[in-house]
Amino acid sequence: MTKALHIMELKKLFNSNYLKLIAIIAMTIDHSTDLLFPGFPSEPAPLILHFIGRLTAPIMWFFVCEGYHYTRDVKKYMLRLGIFAVISHFAYCFGFGISLNPFRGSIFNRTSVMYPLFIAVLVLYIEDNMTWKKWQKFLLQTVLIFSAFPADWSCIAVLAIVGMYSQRGNLEKQMLKMIPWVFLYGLVSYFFVSKVYALELIGVLMVYPVLKLYNGERGKAKWMKWFFYIYYPLHLVAIGIIRLIVYGNTNICL
Known part of the structure; x- marks a missing residue:
């Protein structure tokens, strides 16, 4: 009986703050790997590091579902995400050397994943x-979803969040809603972006055992929410400064 209780305690190990911290660490590892190994090379080190980085997006998606459900003022929540998406756009472009001119360069990865998060809530x-x-x-939602196409994770982030929210409270069903969209994203990435990047998307599956440890609690550190909003653009600015020093004014993003 004691052993069974111990196992149940382990299943509820993390509150939301711990999981957000995991997402922040994974994101930092992922973006630092982009800086150190640009272009998604197939060497073991960047492959492993990007696998870890794949934890970030699905944890974000999960907590957007939670945030939308629990927020006391959804309009303020949307406004906060919208402002965050605008600030993050400039930080993202500077971090990876992406032109602010939408007609220059690839149609992919023109802005950060924060824009699809905002669109998903909208x-x-x-x-x-x-x-x-x-x-x-339906017409307005379709236009909004397609507006996220040029962003990091493209429309897939929006569709994954909407699907996950429809099954909120059942992690297994949320994963079943998410995985087909990630598979589609991997398929498109394989043919049009990078075969290595498509392979690395398998790392998204690691999020299931991590989220299984979620105990449904927020945690005492209320500042963590604001820490993420501040940390995301700041770490991209830091990456951009290092990029300029090491590579010059070069695009290191696919």
């Missing part, structure tokens, strides 16, 4: 709060 808000006809909501 899509959910339209579904839950707008009194429009179904076809009107």
